[in-house]
Amino acid sequence: MQSILLSLPFLTSRDVSPLLAASLIHAAVDEVLQTDLTEFKLQNVETEGEGDEERFTLLDGESLQRCFFNKLRDVCSEWQKQLPPLRPLTRFLLVxxxxxxxxxxxxxxxxxxxxxxxxxxxxxxxxxxxxxxxxxxxxxxxxxxxxxxxxxxxxxxxxxxxxxxxxxxxxxxxxxxxxxxxxxxxxxxxxxxxxxxxxxxxxxxxxxxxxxxxxxxxxxxxxxxxxxxxxxxxxxxxxxxxxxxxxxxxxxxxxxxxxxxxxxxxxxxxxxxxxxxxxxxxxxxxxxxxxxxxxxxxxxxxxxxxxxxxxxxxxxxxxxxxxxx
Structure with a gap:
């Protein structure tokens, strides 16, 4: 989750448009979700309250973040060769x-x-x-x-x-x-x-x-x-x-x-x-x-x-x- 907020300013600071940055991040997240996430699951985590461990799965944030940025780098390299069509915003918002x-x-x-x-x-x-x-x-x-x-x-x-x-x-x-x-x-x-x-x-x-x-x-x-x-x-x-x-x-x-x-x-x-x-x-x-x-x-x-x-x-x-x- 935190990787998304970190990667947006990271990409825009390198003159990547917000539209392209958001599309790159989505593609990288998709790549991460297609991997086996069990390797990032934390072991021996103590939890209080019945059912907590069933409702929430704890992952190693540092390792997962490293995986995400590696995927993001790969997607950037791939899209540099062939940029897929991106649907632009139809409404411009001044923020x-x-x-x-x-x-x-x-x-x-x-x-x-x-x-x-x-x-x-x-x-x-x-x-x-x-x-x-x-x-x-x-x-x-x-x-x-x-x-x-x-x-x-x-x-x-x-x-x-x-x-x-x-x-x-x-x-x-x-x-x-x-x-x-x-x-x-x-x-x-x-x-x-x-x-x-x-x-x-x-x-x-x-x-x-x-x-x-x-x-x-x-x-x-x-x-x-x-x-x-x-x-x-x-x-x-x-x-x-x-x-x-x-x-x-x-x-x-x-x-x-x-x-x-x-x-x-x-x-x-x-x-x-x-x-x-x-x-x-x-x-x-x-x-x-x-x-x-x-x-x-x-x-x-x-x-x-x-x-x-x-x-x-x-x-x-x-x-x-x-x-x-």
Missing amino acids: SIHAIRNTRRKMEDRHVLLPEFNQLFGLSDDVDRAYFAVFDGHGGVDAANYSATHLHVNVGLHEEIVKNPAEALKCSFQKTDEMFLFKAKREKLRSGTTGVSALIVGNKLHIAWLGDSQVMLVQQGKAVTLMEPHKPEREDERARIETLGGCVTYMDCWRVNGTLAVSRAIGDICQKPYVSGDADGDSFELTGSEDYLLLACDGFFDAIKPHEVVDLVLDHLMQTKVNLV
Whole structure:
């Protein structure tokens, strides 16, 4: 999984187009999957909890990553001789990113941009797909790293990705949470992460989220709120937590069991099930009247109110002389 994120910047830094890079990676992954993966299976791994070892197979990541990059090198050499036909994107998406650490000792946030989603996962129909996500880690970077590495893979490999992409996106949050909790249990990790993702499929926007990272649409110069973040003070979230035997207390802000200021997240093994890994989701028709989509963690929305976003982005575009198309 991590090899995909490593190889994308590796290839693009060598002037490989994103479209070609995604296609090369998919071909290399196919080559790896055709090999006998039992040689990478870890032996004598201790696991807690019944059934974990049946649901998840542990592989030697270092050896598997080495195998992947060898396959990628072979595919690059082969395609250099004869480049297969590649289906270009029919929709051009202009993407901008910004990340700042602020006062924290380490940067715990992660983002993922995959406009070439189809090419990366070998989806060959006539429907364009693009994936974007923001993860706001807390208590360490492990959960955010893991989610940024695995969530889009779970989406792309989900059996409903073509027929029901909204379901695939939402279910992949829960699967990623289960996978990370298995890792956290083995490696004694305590971190967690909120997450928000957007999957654009043709003329439909599908979103899913856990916690207080948010996605917002700007349409004809007006901010449109698409979701309600998961915060402990929400009436339904408080009721869910208290029904499970937890509590919501005020300590400079509302917190689950006096600790976390979010009520849903990937990870946070010590706060499960009060901090849920069950994502919310929604879908929207895109009419062409949309200006742009904004995904950001709570640090942004704590400082910038939704109605201020439009002017803020417009001022930035004017200063940098960038035109939205």
